[in-house]
Each structure stands twice: as structure tokens, then as C-alpha cells.
Amino acid sequence: MKQLLxxxxxxxxxxxxxxxxxxxxxxxxxxxxIRISFTNWNGFSQSFSYVGWDNFKYLFTDKNMLTSFINTLxxxxxxxxxxxxxxxxxxxxxxxxxxxxxxxRMMIYLPxxxxxxxxxxxxxxxxxxxxxxxxxxxxxxxxxxxxWLANGNRAVGIVIAVNTIQFCGISMVLxxxxxxxxxxxxxxxxxxxxxxxxxxxxxVTLPLLMPSIVTSVTINxxxxxxxxxxxxxxxxxxxxxxxHSISTLIDYTYFKNQTAGYSxxxxxxxxxxxxxxxxxxxxxxxxxEVEY
Amino acid sequence: MKKxxxxxxxxxxxxxxxxxxxxxxxxxxxFKPKTNLSSRWLLPKVLNLDNFKMAIEKAHVLMAIxxxxxxxxxxxxxxxxxxxxxxxxxxxxxxxxxxxxxxxILAVMMVPPLSILVPLVxxxxxINGISTYWGIILVVTTFQLPMSIFLYTNFITTIPNSLDExxxxxxxxxxxxxxxxxxxxxKPVTASVVILTGVFIxxxxxxxxxxxxxxxxxxxxxxxxxxxAQSSTNLGAASAAALIAILPIAALxxxxxxxxxxxxxxxxxxx
Numbered sequence: 321m322k323q324l325l326x327x328x329x330x331x332x333x334x335x336x337x338x339x340x341x342x343x344x345x346x347x348x349x350x351x352x353x354i355r356i357s358f359t360n361w362n363g364f365s366q367s368f369s370y371v372g373w374d375n376f377k378y379l380f381t382d383k384n385m386l387t388s389f390i391n392t393l394x395x396x397x398x399x400x401x402x403x404x405x406x407x408x409x410x411x412x413x414x415x416x417x418x419x420x421x422x423x424x425r426m427m428i429y430l431p432x433x434x435x436x437x438x439x440x441x442x443x444x445x446x447x448x449x450x451x452x453x454x455x456x457x458x459x460x461x462x463x464x465x466x467x468w469l470a471n472g473n474r475a476v477g478i479v480i481a482v483n484t485i486q487f488c489g490i491s492m493v494l495x496x497x498x499x500x501x502x503x504x505x506x507x508x509x510x511x512x513x514x515x516x517x518x519x520x521x522x523x524v525t526l527p528l529l530m531p532s533i534v535t536s537v538t539i540n541x542x543x544x545x546x547x548x549x550x551x552x553x554x555x556x557x558x559x560x561x562x563x564h565s566i567s568t569l570i571d572y573t574y575f576k577n578q579t580a581g582y583s584x585x586x587x588x589x590x591x592x593x594x595x596x597x598x599x600x601x602x603x604x605x606x607x608x609e610v611e612y
Numbered sequence: 613m614k615k616x617x618x619x620x621x622x623x624x625x626x627x628x629x630x631x632x633x634x635x636x637x638x639x640x641x642x643f644k645p646k647t648n649l650s651s652r653w654l655l656p657k658v659l660n661l662d663n664f665k666m667a668i669e670k671a672h673v674l675m676a677i678x679x680x681x682x683x684x685x686x687x688x689x690x691x692x693x694x695x696x697x698x699x700x701x702x703x704x705x706x707x708x709x710x711x712x713x714x715x716x717i718l719a720v721m722m723v724p725p726l727s728i729l730v731p732l733v734x735x736x737x738x739i740n741g742i743s744t745y746w747g748i749i750l751v752v753t754t755f756q757l758p759m760s761i762f763l764y765t766n767f768i769t770t771i772p773n774s775l776d777e778x779x780x781x782x783x784x785x786x787x788x789x790x791x792x793x794x795x796x797x798x799k800p801v802t803a804s805v806v807i808l809t810g811v812f813i814x815x816x817x818x819x820x821x822x823x824x825x826x827x828x829x830x831x832x833x834x835x836x837x838x839x840x841a842q843s844s845t846n847l848g849a850a851s852a853a854a855l856i857a858i859l860p861i862a863a864l865x866x867x868x869x870x871x872x873x874x875x876x877x878x879x880x881x882x883x
Contacts, residue, residue, distance in 0.1 A: 328705060332705065332710070334698060334700055334790070335697070335702060337694045341754040342716075345750060345755075348735065349732040350728055350731070352731040353728055353731035410627065418617035418621055418624075420624045423625075425873075426866070427632050428627065428628070428631050429873065431631060432876075433811050433865050435858070437815075437836070437837055438832075438833060438854050438857060439634065441836065442637070442851075444840075445641055451649065452652075453651075456652065457653075485631065490876060493877060494877070497880070532880070542722055548725075549818065552817075566726075571729065574730055580730045587728060588727065590726065590727045591727040594722055594723075594724055594727075
């Protein structure tokens with residue numbers, strides 16, 4: 321016993337509780353999800369039968385699935401790009417001290433902490449047809465009211481915008497931390513060499529911000545590809561199926577259509593898709609980091 | 613010099629206003645009675661508290677806050693304890709196996725909750741875990757553990773190994789090193805763990821939506837979303853419910869701003 325305790329590897333048992341939790345609540349559901357995806361289970365009954373690859377075949381012919389897949393890409397990459405642009409601009413603006421800097425940082429970061437589903441409902445007050453805050457502005461200028469969320473493409477755009485505005489605070493904080501880590505000597509040297517402000521930005525700031533960019537892009541992209549709460553609150557996938565992400569479509573096919581087997585197959589596709597995206601992202605950035 | 617920063621102040625002010633507009637609109641909606649159809653941009657002339665009364669009585673927001681507090685606090689405690697324990701061997705024994713396990717744990721961070729929704733709900737109903745505190749606590753704990761293990765592992769790696777060695781010479785076992793030496797040193801990073809995972813758990817909607825089906829177990833996100841769905845004719849009360857629900861976290865942020873920001877930065881540092 322004593323020998324066992326002094327063994328270097330004996331402390332490994334300390335991660336067992338964590339591993340057990342992962343096994344029970346992640347790995348087991350995942351494997352049983354694979355099994356369910358080969359059935360026509362409806363989500364509650366006791367009886368179901370195996371249908372082979374039917375669910376997976378259907379994935380590739382299902383029009384709604386295609387829409388939700390494209391939307392997932394738009395949500396993921398669209399908000400990631402916008403969040404980097406906003407986050408970096410905010411960080412550059414708020415990097416040096418001036419009056420109101422602390423207040424602005426607080427107000428930009430505050431929405432990050434609010435539940436996305438509640439935030440979605442709060443934004444609904446803007447986009448509602450009757451009494452909506454945006455339509456009030458349109459009417460003030462004598463324009464016709466617009467049913468903002470009734471158009472599929474616009475609904476997708478609005479979801480991206482809301483998600484971007486809510487979470488660009490994360491990128492801002494990461495970029496601020498990155499900017500503070502750049503020694504001022506580099507800028508002094510660049511000044512002496514006569515580099516313009518723009519060249520300083522592209523040749524000093526951006527390369528040295530690379531670690532912040534990597535983390536920020538990764539966090540935003542994975543968050544965007546998983547997007548669920550905001551969509552549920554703002555459009556619930558509508559109009560029709562136009563603004564569903566894969567996540568909300570899984571929810572919909574499970575509870576509304578009661579096709580749990582199909583829903584499960586979709587879950588596996590989403591999982592594989594996110595794994596592929598994050599792995600290729602890591603590979604891509606690893607190559608980038610070697611470059612300089 | 614003053615003049616040169618004035619434009620910054622103005623721009624910062626405009627940006628701040630844009631970001632807090634939804635809160636402003638929610639406030640004007642919540643404080644106006646149902647009969648007041650003036651524009652949502654205008655502040656109410658009299659503060660009407662009927663909507664808040666209704667939110668508390670009909671949406672049971674206070675009960676939801678109680679549920680959220682119970683679930684969040686127990687889950688945070690589990691995330692802290694299990695996470696710190698797991699991080700110690702992962703940071704100190706950098707064997708091939710442990711590196712693999714650490715990567716596996718970090719990979720769990722990417723798993724979209726919805727991808728395992730069907731089997732998870734099935735399993736939880738098989739073991740009678742639906743609409744129970746323990747059920748949701750175990751699930752959210754599992755999904756927040758990777759973040760906690762990541763933060764603790766990074767932090768423990770920065771604690772000099774010589775501390776462990778000195779303790780070993782004094783006759784400390786590996787386990788008591790963790791308990792007596794490492795654990796007390798984890799205070800600063802624990803603040804980040806609590807804030808980061810706490811915000812996620814408090815704001816959780818995806819798991820709560822399926823695992824807490826009984827109305828008496830509703831957490832804040834569920835109470836607000838069901839109330840919004842029910843009261844399309846009286847959004848004032850729904851808005852009041854939303855405001856009550858976000859008040860605790862907004863207040864915490866205003867007082868503990870520094871820790872929130874540091875938590876975010878900590879979570880992004882590569883190990």
C-alpha cells in the first residue's frame with residue numbers, strides 16, 4: 321500500500337471522478353446516439369426498429385437540413401468575422417487611457433454575461449412588427465413598417481448581428497490583453513524607421529496579436545457553429561425553416577416531428593462537422609504561427 | 613492633449629449606448645402598463661410596477677432564481693473540486709497517457725450539447741434524472757469541467773516543482789502535497805473558474821430546457837422564455853421578468869468587474 325502511494329502514478333486516480341463523469345454524460349450518450357441514429361425511434365415509445373443507413377441517407381436529401389447547414393456556416397463564420405472586426409477596433413480604440421474608457425469597456429462586455437436566450441428576447445423588442453423599436457424609427461422618417469423577421473435571409477442576418485453585438489466583448493477583452501503585451505519599444509523602433517501608422521499596424525501589431533487572434537477566432541467560431549439560444553428566442557427557426565441552425569433543427573425534429581432517430585443522426589453529423597472545423601482551424605493556425 | 617482624446621470619448625459613448633440599448637428598451641417596456649402604447653424609445657412618465665408584480669406572481673421569477681442559485685452554487689462547487697483534483701496529476705505527471713487524457717478532456721469543450729441531446733435525454737429519463745436537481749447539476753458540471761481543468765492545469769504548471777520536492781523530503785505523500793501545498797495556492801485561479809463556469813451554468817438554457825421539464829424546477833432562463841412564449845399580448849410583464857432575471861449577474865459584474873475580465877483572459881491563455 322505504502323509503495324503504491326509513493327508511486328508517481330498513484331495520484332492519477334485523482335482524475336478518475338472527472339473521467340467517470342465524462343464517460344457517463346458524454347461518451348455513453350454519444351455511443352448510444354450512434355445506435356439510436358440507425359433506428360426509427362420516435363423519442364418516447366418502447367418499440368422501434370433498425371432502419372440501417374436510412375436516416376443518414378435522408379440527411380443528404382433533406383432540404384431543411386441543407387438550409388440549416390448553410391445557416392450554421394453563416395452563423396459560425398459570419399459572426400466570427402464581424403466579431404473580430406468589431407473586437408479589434410474596440411480594443412484599438414480603448415487601449416490607451418482617456419475619459420470614458422472604463423465605462424465603454426464595461427458596457428461592451430456586460431452583454432457577454434447575459435443569457436443569450438434572454439438577450440434574444442430583449443432584441444425582439446427591436447424587430448417586432450407592431451410597436452418594434454426599429455419600426456418606430458422607420459415611421460418617424462415616414463417610411464413603411466418592415467416585418468423584420470418575416471424574411472428568411474434577413475432573419476439569418478439579424479441573428480448574426482445580435483450574436484455579434486452580444487459577444488464581441490470577448491474578442492475585445494482578448495485583443496486588449498494582447499495589445500498590452502506588445503512592448504512599446506517595437507513601435508519606437510518602427511517610428512525611427514519611418515514606418516507609417518498603417519504599416520506599424522500591419523507589420524507590428526497584427527503579427528504580434530496572432531495568439532489573441534487564434535483564441536478569439538476559435539472561441540467565436542465554435543460558439544457560432546453551436547448557435548442555439550438566440551435563434552430559439554428570436555426566430556425559433558422561422559420563417560418556415562429559413563433560419564434554423566443544425567442545433568435548432570435537431571431540437572425541432574426531436575420534439576415537434578418526433579423523429580428521434582433522425583435527430584440523433586443529425587447530432588452525429590453536427591459533432592463530426594465541429595470536430596473537422598476545429599481540427600483544421602488548429603492546423604491552419606499552426607502553419608501560420610511558424611511563418612514569422 | 614485634452615482635445616485629441618475628445619473624439620475618442622464621443623465614439624466610446626456612442627458605442628456604449630449601442631450596446632446597452634436592449635437594456636434601455638427592456639426597461640421602458642417593463643415600466644409601462646399594458647395600455648400605454650407610446651414608443652418604446654420614450655421613457656414612461658410614471659413608474660408602473662404592475663409588470664414586475666405580474667412577473668413575480670405569474671412567471672415565478674423568484675422561485676426560478678432560487679432554483680438557479682441552488683443549481684449554480686452546487687455545480688460550481690463540484691466543478692471546482694473535481695477540476696482541481698483532476699488538474700493536479702495532469703499538470704505534474706506529464707506522461708504520454710496523461711497528455712492524451714488532457715487533450716481528450718479539452719476536446720469535450722467542443723462537443724455541441726445538441727449533438728447528444730436525444731441520447732442524453734433518453735438516458736436521464738431512464739435513470740429518473742429528469743426534473744431533478746442532481747440530474748441537471750451532474751450534466752452542467754460535466755460540461756464545465758474541461759474549462760476548470762484547463763485553468764487549473766495551466767496554473768499548477770506555473771507553481772514551481774521544488775515546492776513539491778521540498779514537501780516530499782519532509783515526508784509528505786503526493787496526496788497531502790495536493791491538499792496542503794497546492795490547494796491553498798489555487799485561490800487566484802479559482803476566482804476565474806468560479807466566474808467563468810458560474811456564468812455559463814447560470815445562463816444555461818440548452819440542458820435546462822430538456823432536463824428540467826417540471827414547472828417547479830424552472831431556472832431563470834426557462835422561466836423567462838416560457839413567460840415570453842405565453843404572454844405575447846403583454847410583453848411588459850415578460851420584459852420585467854427578463855430584467856429581474858439578469859439583475860443578479862449584472863450587479864455582480866458591476867462590483868467584481870476586474871475578476872470577470874481576468875477570468876476571460878485566463879481562459880484564453882494557452883497551456
